[in-house]
Amino acid sequence: MSKVRTFSRVFPAKHIRVGLPTYFVEKILINAGVDYQSEGYMELLLELNEKNLKLGKLTEKDLSDFKSSLVYKSIIPPDERNKRHTCRAGFHFKVGDELSPRVWSKKPYSSPQIIFYHDFTICKTYVLELDSEEKSKPVIDGRLRYSLATKLANNDGLSLVDFQEWFKGKNFEGQIICWTHPEY
Numbered sequence: 001m002s003k004v005r006t007f008s009r010v011f012p013a014k015h016i017r018v019g020l021p022t023y024f025v026e027k028i029l030i031n032a033g034v035d036y037q038s039e040g041y042m043e044l045l046l047e048l049n050e051k052n053l054k055l056g057k058l059t060e061k062d063l064s065d066f067k068s069s070l071v072y073k074s075i076i077p078p079d080e081r082n083k084r085h086t087c088r089a090g091f092h093f094k095v096g097d098e099l100s101p102r103v104w105s106k107k108p109y110s111s112p113q114i115i116f117y118h119d120f121t122i123c124k125t126y127v128l129e130l131d132s133e134e135k136s137k138p139v140i141d142g143r144l145r146y147s148l149a150t151k152l153a154n155n156d157g158l159s160l161v162d163f164q165e166w167f168k169g170k171n172f173e174g175q176i177i178c179w180t181h182p183e184y
Contacts, residue, residue, distance in 0.1 A: 001098070002098040002099065002100035002119045003092065003093065003097060003098065003099055003100065004099075004100045004102055004113070005086060005088070005099050005100070005101060005102070005177075006102045006103060006104060006108075006113060007022075007024040007025060007028070007086070007101060007102070007103055008022055008024060008108075009021060009022060009024065009025060009069075009103055010022060011162070011166075012166070014165075014168070014169070015162070015165045015166060016165050017162065017165070021071070022157065022158075023071065023076050023080075023157070024083055024157050025070065025103060025116055026070055026071055026073070026076060027076065027080075027081055027082060027083035027157045028083045028101060028116075028117065028157075029041075029070075029116070029117060030073055030076070030081045031081070031082065031083055031084060031180065032117060034117065036067065036070050037070070037072065037073075041067060042063065042064065042067055044117075045063045045066070045067060045114070045115075045116070046060070046063060048115040048116075048117070048118070049063060049114060049115055052112055052113075057112040058105060058112050058114065062105050062112075062114065063114065066103070066105065066114050066116070080154075080159075082154050082155050082157060083155075083156070083157035084155040084156075084178065084179070084180040084182050085155055085156060085176050085177055085178040085179065085180070085182060086156065086176075086177050087128055087156055087167075087172075087174060087175070087176050087177070088174050088175055088177060089172060089173065089174040090174050090175070091127075091174065091175055092175070093122050093125050093175055093177045094122070094125060095122055095123060095124060095125060096121065096122065097121075097122045098119040098120065098121055098122070099119060099120045099121075099122060099177065099179065100115060100119050101115070101116055101117050101119075101120065102114060102115050102116065103116055120179035121179065122177055122178065122179060123178055123179060123180070123181055124178040124181060124182075125175045125176065125177055125178065126140050126141050126175065126176040126178075126184055127140070127141050127142065127173075127174075127175060128140055128152075128172065128173070128174055128175060128176050129171075129172065129173050130167050130171065130172040131171055132168070132169060132170050132171050136149045136160065136164060137149065138152055140152070140176070140184045141184070145184060148184055149163075151182070151184075152176070152184065155182045156176075
């Protein structure tokens with residue numbers, strides 16, 4: 001059974017870029033080689049969300065509106081198109097688990113979720129520790145990996161500054177959950 005993970009479409013309230021788009025969905029789809037502007041992508045959305053469509057939780061308009069909200073690949077600079085993993089608190093995933101990528105259809109936590117792509121098989125996990133004061137010094141699998149801070153942020157779909165802001169103000173202990181093979 002897949003484990004659901006929702007991806008934020010905008011930066012959270014505590015972030016300096018609050019409310020601006022993250023483009024996480026687009027980056028995931030680009031990395032998967034999906035032409036999300038095509039009619040074929042709409043067909044995939046209908047197929048993936050068939051159960052919630054039948055139950056009346058989602059409508060075709062919800063899916064069409066979601067598809068229309070995705071920005072063109074050309075808007076995202078080529079060097080900012082990565083989203084090869086996600087960093088999540090806790091230790092809920094292991095290699096071989098399935099991750100179901102989703103977004104909220106409307107208001108987070110109070111609207112149905114849209115499944116925007118096939119389940120990913122987790123190919124690697126790392127233990128990630130971030131000190132609240134030293135976000136540019138990640139500890140990955142028990143080793144300080146200062147030289148990999150920018151790579152970690154970029155593979156998570158963020159600049160280093162945005163990554164540091166995302167996790168600011170608290171110590172973080174959790175996982176880097178990979179559906180591609182970045183090496184740290």
